[in-house]
Amino acid sequence: MSDDIRVEDTGPVRVIRFDRVAKKNAITRAMYSAMARALEEASGDTAIRVVVIAGQDGVFTAGNDLVDFMEAPPHIGGADTPPVEDFMRALMGCSKPVIAAVDGMAIGIGTTLLLHCDLAYASTRAVFKTPFVDLALAPEFGSSQILPGLLGRSVASELLLLGESWDAGTAKARHLVSDVFEAETLEDEVMTRARALAAKAPSAIRAAKSLMTSPSEDLMERIKREGELFAELLRSEEFEEAVGAFMERRKPDFSKFG
Missing domain, CATH: 1.10.12 (Lyase 2-enoyl-coa Hydratase; Chain  A, domain 2)
Structure with a gap:
């Protein structure tokens, strides 16, 4: 388990939290592996009813740690499954509802993963950006299909081609997140919804x-x-x-x- 991921069970709600603030919660292979295990365990644990993915005060995640990324560039769908694919498969396959609480930057996969959560909420200071083309890369994990279907091709192109940054209001208006709250109340609002889900059949x-x-x-x-x-x-x-x-x-x- 990575020291940069904290997993805490609060009753029936599991919180998986990025905890690498000094590096703006940039995600390493070890962090992906830790999150994959936490999600897989939650799927198989009847005591866990809901999973929340969160960051730290003012930082969700800056996306992949580029140094770690370049040490072992992932080949999605290749012979060996890279940790990022393990994580995304665990997220997509999680049998429990998954809620994202986005406070601050959600860059690259920090935005992509929201497309595979059941609910996503943002603070007023959240920022969303998918700079794949700017890095001479292609979109990832179904975003090239999901985003045009969700937003329309023209709007999706603002993220995937232009690499524009969206603030929380824009993300809500374009249905990337369900609602926006003040930063100091975001996690309370998310946990209220998580507990409500956990109480259902x-x-x-x-x-x-x-x-x-x-x-x-x-x-x-x-x-x-x-x-x-x-x-x-x-x-x-x-x-x-x-x-x-x-x-x-x-x-x-x-x-x-x-």
Whole structure:
């Protein structure tokens, strides 16, 4: 485990935090490996319901550590899986909801990873930039497909071709993040949402996340898959608890379900 990544479990919420402020949280191979393990462990731990990825006061991440990066340039999809790919696969495959809390700079993969989180929130001082073309490189980890689909090709080109910096207001207006908060309240707001997610029925959360992250398909096929999951959940103990709580006018307690 890298000393530059801190992992803390607060009840059902796991916080994975960049902790290399002297280097603006630039990410090394060891840091990627540590985050990959933390995400994989969270996926397999029924006690963990939600994962939060955060930085430090005023710094999310400056992206890859270029010195570390150049020592072993990653070949994504090659014979050997580099640590950055391990991390991104763990993020994309995480069965639990993942929330990003972006305070300060989110450069390169600091922006790319947001596209694979379930929710992303920013502070008013957040800055987003993907300088791949400026470094004579190409976009990474599906951003060339996801961003045009999310924002439209012209708007996506501001990030991926021009390499423009977006402030938090622009990122929210263009749906890169869900909401923006003052820096001093960002993590409290994120943790409030994380705890709210953690209190919900875990099987229903997994089903909804699985459906939303599945590849596009014929609409009737998707409706059929939704119906199958819906019918399966109707037979679950979690549904019984939800109905019982509604009838008894109390909050449901899903803490005993994994």
